[in-house]
Amino acid sequence: MSRDVLETARAILSRQRAVRLEPGALSALCAQAPETGTILQAPDDRGTALALLFGPVNYCFFTAQGAPYHPHGAAPGGSAALRRAMAEATIDWTDLHAVADLPIDRWRTLVGGPLYDTDGRHARLTGFARHLLARGRRRTMDALAAMPTAGTLLRGLVDSGCFADPFLKRAQSTVFDVSQLAEARTGRHLDGIEGLTLLADYRLIQLFLHAGVIVVGSEALKRHILERRPLAADAPETLALRAAVVLSGEFLDGGFPALWDKRLWNLTKRLEAEGMLRVPPVLVLTDQF
The missing domain is CATH 1.10.340 (Endonuclease III; domain 1)
Structure with missing residues (x-):
């Protein structure tokens, strides 16, 4: 099923022009990522x-x-x-x-x-x-x-x-x-x-926009994100942003994508707490993610 997710992401990203992926920016970002840290529940x-x-x-x-x-x-x-x-x-x-x-x-x-x-x-x-x-x-x-x-x-x-x-x-x-x-x-x-993919989450969209892993070519979409106006879950722009996150996982080294997902999510929270993120969270009111 995760393979189907990758194929869906490829198809979505290939048929639009508002968003592009720059995987070369991942290395510097991953170097900042902390270990996964403590687990969130007791292992009982x-x-x-x-x-x-x-x-x-x-x-x-x-x-x-x-x-x-x-x-x-x-x-x-x-x-x-x-x-x-x-x-x-x-x-x-x-x-x-x-x-x-x-x-x-x-x-x-x-x-x-x-x-x-x-x-x-x-x-x-x-x-x-x-x-x-x-x-x-x-x-x-x-x-x-x-x-x-x-x-x-x-x-x-x-x-x-x-x-x-x-x-x-x-x-x-x-x-x-x-x-x-x-x-x-x-x-x-x-x-x-x-076999799990990197997760198509709004926090990783935020991090990847901040770091230049995802580049938005549409000025209208840039304004929409920076002004924190909600995006529809099924809007082509939202799907493209999420697809780019998923496909970024294919360029990660030194661990499987789901493990990197936790590390990068923790990095997002740390940078946010330090006031270092240049992009706000991408606001999508949805029951999907």
Whole structure:
């Protein structure tokens, strides 16, 4: 399936002229990238369950007005804040019945502040749990045991209908998160993890625009990005920017693309904290990524 993502990206990038890829700029950027750092969940059953279940809700950490998501003023905000809120909640994430029956009011309290598509995320999370239950999996770890490789897990996520995206950003991110915890527990990533692509995420678009890995030839698109005006998820320009990120992964040395994705994402956050990024986050209000 990751091969299909690459072919989709090639087709999209080849039929447009607004965006071009300059892979020669990657080397200097990669030299700045930190190691992946600490994993985001404990490598136990609950942490692994949470890594899987975060996937359906892992998108667009802005408010409906385009402001960054900061529940209760939390810092850092964004995806880390929602992960932390889910980890701290007294919910048994290993029990798929408990997840499927999660009341929406409890979910809204957990989210803790304005967030784009809060109720839609609840529908995806509980719907994903019901999908796994319908396949005879009562426990999250049982579901993962039935999808033991990167390829089978990716296919299982896509088949659930909760991860729709031509670039499979959330599905591939979820596979890597689960694999990272498997590596922490057993010393080995999931078989086939090296086949994942670089993820078509707005943060890597931001980083690659900043570093000149992605070059925008359209003055109108440049203004759109710099003025932080939202792009439509299915706009040709958005698809081209995301495709360029995916194809950049073919020029990376010294590790598989999903591992580089984490390193480059961490670099983006560090440069942002230091006020060094010349380009704002590319704003796309979507449930895809």
